[in-house]
Amino acid sequence: MKRLLRYKQKIEKFILDTLFPITCLGCQKQSDQWICEHCLKKISLKKDQICPICEKIITPKGEICFSCHKKNSIDGLLVCTSYKEKIISRAVGYFKYRFVKRLSIPLSKIMLEASRNFDLRLPDIIIPIPLHPHRLRWRGFNQSQLLAQYLGKNLTPGFDIPILENNLIRKYYTSPQMKIKNYKERQRNIQNAFTVLQKENIKNKNILLVDDIATTGSTLFECAKILKQSGAKKVFGIVIARQKV
Ligand SMILES: [Zn+2]
Numbered sequence: 001m002k003r004l005l006r007y008k009q010k011i012e013k014f015i016l017d018t019l020f021p022i023t024c025l026g027c028q029k030q031s032d033q034w035i036c037e038h039c040l041k042k043i044s045l046k047k048d049q050i051c052p053i054c055e056k057i058i059t060p061k062g063e064i065c066f067s068c069h070k071k072n073s074i075d076g077l078l079v080c081t082s083y084k085e086k087i088i089s090r091a092v093g094y095f096k097y098r099f100v101k102r103l104s105i106p107l108s109k110i111m112l113e114a115s116r117n118f119d120l121r122l123p124d125i126i127i128p129i130p131l132h133p134h135r136l137r138w139r140g141f142n143q144s145q146l147l148a149q150y151l152g153k154n155l156t157p158g159f160d161i162p163i164l165e166n167n168l169i170r171k172y173y174t175s176p177q178m179k180i181k182n183y184k185e186r187q188r189n190i191q192n193a194f195t196v197l198q199k200e201n202i203k204n205k206n207i208l209l210v211d212d213i214a215t216t217g218s219t220l221f222e223c224a225k226i227l228k229q230s231g232a233k234k235v236f237g238i239v240i241a242r243q244k245v
């Protein structure tokens with residue numbers, strides 16, 4: 001019954017979008033894009049990057065600091081912009097919870113620009129954070145996969161960086177991290193939720209893990225741990241923004 005209701009909502013949304021043209025989420029003016037070129041240019045990207053674990057030490061590209069590296073697997077996390085930018089929080093909300101798939105383009109552009117600004121090291125492969133099949137069915141698309149695909153095509157001109165899908169997978173369904181406020185509980189919720197199916201595909205590879213938003217970072221850190229345990233050489237993450245809980 002719940003699912004039927006959701007389908008109904010999706011169909012209604014589609015009809016509304018077709019009948020009424022889009023207005024930009026920033027300036028509210030009519031546009032053919034959800035974030036118009038003008039508003040996209042106005043979004044300020046991060047000027048500095050910090051260690052993703054302690055969030056105190058400034059590092060050139062968001063690399064993990066020396067003392068946090070001892071206990072964590074991730075090599076760094078590039079945070080592109082701030083969740084405090086109103087247009088970003090709105091866009092992410094529309095993208096994930098109102099199923100506006102087309103928002104992947106402007107959001108990917110933000111990620112691409114930040115990667116260039118910070119001269120992000122080109123990975124061998126890109127892996128989007130996987131969704132559990134239930135969640136995928138509910139949303140209809142994996143938001144991280146769309147972002148990853150754009151980055152794969154555009155990070156380096158004339159050469160596509162391969163996207164590795166269906167190798168890092170979610171073993172079981174976990175409550176959405178958004179609903180859990182406590183850091184320890186988030187960690188517990190996500191622990192051992194992922195697995196790597198074919199280790200040979202990631203062995204000695206430099207991996208870029210793509211997610212939309214990080215909060216505590218538990219999901220990214222857990223994926224980095226599994227990937228490293230499975231033989232990955234480096235695991236760097238990239239997210240649009242970090243949302244404080
Ligand atoms: Zn606008």
Ligand SMILES: [Zn+2]
Nearest residue numbers: 051054065068
């Ligand atoms: Zn640190």
